[in-house]
Amino acid sequence: MSVTIVESRNLFINFGSIPVLSDVCFRIEQGDYVGLVGPNGSGKSTLIKCILGLLRPASGSVTLFGNDSLLMQNREKIGYLPQRIDFFNPRFPSTVAEIISQGLIARKRAGKDLDKRQTDDMLELLEITGIRNRRIGDLSGGQQQRVFIARALVNEPDLLMLDEPGSALDPEMRDNFFSLLRELNGKKRVTIIMVTHDIGGIGEHASKLLYLDKRVIFFGGFDEFCRSENMAQFFGAASQHIICHEHH
Amino acid sequence: MRIRRRVWLCVAVLLMITAVSCRNREDSGPGKQTGQLKVVASLFPLYDFARAVGGGNADIALLLPPGVEPHSFEPKPADMVMLNRADIFIYTNRYMEPWVEDLLKGTDRSRFLTVDASRGVDFFKRTDRKNADAGRLHMTLHAPEEGVDPHIWLDFGNAKMMVDTIRDAFIVRDPAHREAYISNAEQYRAKLDALDGKYRNALSGCRKRTVVDGGHATFGYLARQYGLAYVAAYGLSPDAEPTARDLARISNVLGQEGVKYVFYEELLTPRIAETIARETGASLLRLHGAHNISREELISRTTFLDLMEKNLDQLLTGLQCR
Amino acid sequence: MEMLEFLSYGFIRRALIAGSLISVICAILGVILVLRRLSLIGDGLSHVTFGSVALAMVLNVYPLAVSVPVVVVSSLGILKMTERAGIYGDAAIGVVSSVGIACGILLASIAGGFNVDLFSYLFGNILSISTAEVITAVGISCAVLVTVYVHFEEIFSITFDEEFARASGVPVDRINTIIMVLTAVTVVLAMKIVGIMLTSALLVLPAVTAFQNARGFRNAMLIAVFASLASLFSGVVLSFSLDLPTGALIVVINAVFFGIAFLVRRIAGDRTG
Numbered sequence: 141m142s143v144t145i146v147e148s149r150n151l152f153i154n155f156g157s158i159p160v161l162s163d164v165c166f167r168i169e170q171g172d173y174v175g176l177v178g179p180n181g182s183g184k185s186t187l188i189k190c191i192l193g194l195l196r197p198a199s200g201s202v203t204l205f206g207n208d209s210l211l212m213q214n215r216e217k218i219g220y221l222p223q224r225i226d227f228f229n230p231r232f233p234s235t236v237a238e239i240i241s242q243g244l245i246a247r248k249r250a251g252k253d254l255d256k257r258q259t260d261d262m263l264e265l266l267e268i269t270g271i272r273n274r275r276i277g278d279l280s281g282g283q284q285q286r287v288f289i290a291r292a293l294v295n296e297p298d299l300l301m302l303d304e305p306g307s308a309l310d311p312e313m314r315d316n317f318f319s320l321l322r323e324l325n326g327k328k329r330v331t332i333i334m335v336t337h338d339i340g341g342i343g344e345h346a347s348k349l350l351y352l353d354k355r356v357i358f359f360g361g362f363d364e365f366c367r368s369e370n371m372a373q374f375f376g377a378a379s380q381h382i383i384c385h386e387h388h
Numbered sequence: 389m390r391i392r393r394r395v396w397l398c399v400a401v402l403l404m405i406t407a408v409s410c411r412n413r414e415d416s417g418p419g420k421q422t423g424q425l426k427v428v429a430s431l432f433p434l435y436d437f438a439r440a441v442g443g444g445n446a447d448i449a450l451l452l453p454p455g456v457e458p459h460s461f462e463p464k465p466a467d468m469v470m471l472n473r474a475d476i477f478i479y480t481n482r483y484m485e486p487w488v489e490d491l492l493k494g495t496d497r498s499r500f501l502t503v504d505a506s507r508g509v510d511f512f513k514r515t516d517r518k519n520a521d522a523g524r525l526h527m528t529l530h531a532p533e534e535g536v537d538p539h540i541w542l543d544f545g546n547a548k549m550m551v552d553t554i555r556d557a558f559i560v561r562d563p564a565h566r567e568a569y570i571s572n573a574e575q576y577r578a579k580l581d582a583l584d585g586k587y588r589n590a591l592s593g594c595r596k597r598t599v600v601d602g603g604h605a606t607f608g609y610l611a612r613q614y615g616l617a618y619v620a621a622y623g624l625s626p627d628a629e630p631t632a633r634d635l636a637r638i639s640n641v642l643g644q645e646g647v648k649y650v651f652y653e654e655l656l657t658p659r660i661a662e663t664i665a666r667e668t669g670a671s672l673l674r675l676h677g678a679h680n681i682s683r684e685e686l687i688s689r690t691t692f693l694d695l696m697e698k699n700l701d702q703l704l705t706g707l708q709c710r
Numbered sequence: 711m712e713m714l715e716f717l718s719y720g721f722i723r724r725a726l727i728a729g730s731l732i733s734v735i736c737a738i739l740g741v742i743l744v745l746r747r748l749s750l751i752g753d754g755l756s757h758v759t760f761g762s763v764a765l766a767m768v769l770n771v772y773p774l775a776v777s778v779p780v781v782v783v784s785s786l787g788i789l790k791m792t793e794r795a796g797i798y799g800d801a802a803i804g805v806v807s808s809v810g811i812a813c814g815i816l817l818a819s820i821a822g823g824f825n826v827d828l829f830s831y832l833f834g835n836i837l838s839i840s841t842a843e844v845i846t847a848v849g850i851s852c853a854v855l856v857t858v859y860v861h862f863e864e865i866f867s868i869t870f871d872e873e874f875a876r877a878s879g880v881p882v883d884r885i886n887t888i889i890m891v892l893t894a895v896t897v898v899l900a901m902k903i904v905g906i907m908l909t910s911a912l913l914v915l916p917a918v919t920a921f922q923n924a925r926g927f928r929n930a931m932l933i934a935v936f937a938s939l940a941s942l943f944s945g946v947v948l949s950f951s952l953d954l955p956t957g958a959l960i961v962v963i964n965a966v967f968f969g970i971a972f973l974v975r976r977i978a979g980d981r982t983g
Contacts, residue, residue, distance in 0.1 A: 215879030220874060245875070245879075245880060249878075629835065631954060635837055636715075663721050666720060
């Protein structure tokens with residue numbers, strides 16, 4: 141029996157009077173690894189924020205673990221990595237350890253305990269154990285990104301929402317990161333939704349594709365995508381081939 | 389549509405405020421009767437002296453609205469208008485009303501006679517605390533200009549001179565009523581003499597001879613006249629706050645002299661006086677400097693002489709004279 | 711001998727007690743406010759306090775009874791403006807601040823001018839704090855300290871990344887409101903020490919001093935508290951021995967601490983390259 145993690149029904153989101161997302165419908169189940177792709181301004185980050193309950197839809201609904209996203213209480217089930225560009229003030233005198241512990245707030249609110257060894261292992265993998273007491277502003281872009289990844293992962297969420305996670309990482313670290321995700325998704329059935337620009341590369345990891353351009357252009361498994369005539373027409377056969385070539 | 393309603397609301401509020409502040413100009417307006425000398429006085433003592441000298445032949449207006457502390461007074465357009473309609477404008481002295489300069493600039497000076505009431509007055513320079521004799525306890529803090537004490541009207545000898553100056557100005561502008569003005573001035577001077585005598589007698593046998601003032605240094609002239617030492621928390625300028633050291637020093641004076649009372653002034657919140665009282669266990673008494681009067685005092689038609697009588701009463705208690 | 715002497719005065723003791731408490735909470739709140747780009751809120755709200763005192767005079771009511779609600783409403787207004795109207799913090803503060811001063815001037819004119827000693831509102835009157843005011847300072851300081859302590863992680867999270875905090879289920883709006891209310895009340899208190907003109911300094915300077923060298927948010931708060939307390943103590947003591955105005959001296963010493971922190975950072979920075 142598959143558990144619905146995220147379900148969107150006839151979702152419409154406006155900024156003021158400008159429509160950003162129209163009539164978005166999809167259902168993501170436990171264990172899905174969804175690549176959320178689309179051109180700039182297509183509403184990808186907006187959709188993520190709406191799923192997280194950070195935005196109120198104009199009409200329609202999004203449910204998260206069965207609850208309306210605006211009302212959901214069990215936030216410790218979610219790990220979120222925001223898009224780097226907008227939120228971060230590098231002058232903030234915060235240490236790495238303090239930032240990572242932000243990820244644990246939801247868990248503390250739920251009163252759950254944490255397996256410290258698992259946390260340490262994860263930090264080891266991301267190679268940030270050594271910089272725990274460094275100030276965030278003193279780190280390189282790649283190191284900072286790893287800290288935020290750790291913040292998203294640290295409370296062992298059931299759902300991971302990642303907005304362009306790989307952009308600042310160097311290739312070796314990116315490999316580590318993606319294999320970590322694969323392990324989480326494969327062994328622990330963690331559901332992953334990843335916004336990415338790398339439409340070619342995502343095929344290598346994800347099981348499903350959600351293509352957004354202010355509306356849902358396509359949502360489904362990769363095999364389905366690769367066999368679809370519509371998609372061939374829409375993207376052009378060459379693009380479709382690139383994406384599908386990566387996928388197994 | 390909601391925006392328009394809000395705009396109207398703002399306009400309505402603004403109109404209300406304007407209406408209220410216009411209405412606020414109370415009874416101190418110059419006389420409506422023709423033939424009366426129109427006089428504007430800057431400070432309450434001048435207003436009261438002018439009233440006494442003018443009698444029924446002059447209508448006196450006080451520039452300061454009731455309850456307003458003279459140092460924070462800002463002349464408004466209505467004040468300029470009032471001045472332009474006057475025959476005589478009396479001010480105390482250039483140290484007391486620095487805003488007179490600006491006020492006069494905005495008016496047509498040829499229309500009214502400007503009277504400096506301090507003509508002939510012997511000004512008292514406050515001594516610097518560094519130069520004070522060991523035995524005398526004058527405290528000077530942050531004095532304006534040359535350290536001149538502007539509160540001349542609190543020496544009743546000076547007050548008599550000011551009455552004469554006012555009388556002379558009235559005679560210049562209104563020679564027809566010369567006799568009345570001379571007679572009125574004479575009567576008022578007699579009252580001032582009586583007051584002076586009363587003070588001299590009453591204050592001669594006081595157990596304590598130091599006046600501790602938790603406000604501004606207003607009563608220098610009065611203290612000098614009657615042989616009292618005078619210590620004030622603030623200087624002559626109203627702006628500078630006493631420092632921690634000043635407060636400590638005043639508290640010590642109270643202790644050293646065995647004085648049990650601290651005086652505070654009219655119209656201003658007596659914060660510092662209260663602090664000193666709290667520190668030393670002294671009691672508070674009010675000394676009215678007569679710069680200006682409150683609305684209640686205006687309604688009850690308090691005069692300068694009334695205020696000075698009350699002051700004497702307070703001094704007798706504070707200096708333990710009874 | 712000198713030390714013992716100045717402590718023997720009640721007004722000095724009260725200044726130290728109330729002053730310390732107020733310095734501490736200003737330092738703590740200042741760290742939060744500066745990071746949220748609301749550095750001038752102390753300035754803005756103290757201008758509003760000026761207006762509220764004028765209003766109290768017109769209504770013939772005890773000033774604090776009017777000031778606290780008016781300032782609280784204004785601080786929440788600033789919050790709402792930044793959230794809804796999309797105005798940045800500094801502009802919102804500017805709006806509230808200038809309206810506050812202008813209303814104050816108008817109201818003062820209606821009331822016929824200021825009866826109270828305007829100077830003390832502008833520059834503070836730390837030396838004339840009554841016992842009742844000390845108790846008030848204790849009460850408000852405890853409220854601020856307890857609230858910040860209890861909600862520390864959440865406040866930190868909101869300050870660093872409000873969106874992530876919200877996604878974590880932190881009641882962001884509620885806590886923001888609480889912080890604004892606490893700020894408003896703290897500003898009204900801080901005016902007692904340093905007056906309208908200098909309240910901003912008491913909030914901002916310890917924070918920026920801390921940010922020069924702090925390692926971590928907690929660390930920053932501790933340094934800010936220390937700098938603020940040290941400035942207050944030395945300000946009161948030195949104002950006594952040097953016979954200078956207390957409020958202004960406290961602010962100057964705060965600035966000196968900032969200067970020292972800045973130099974330390976420059977020197978240390980050169981070494982690590």
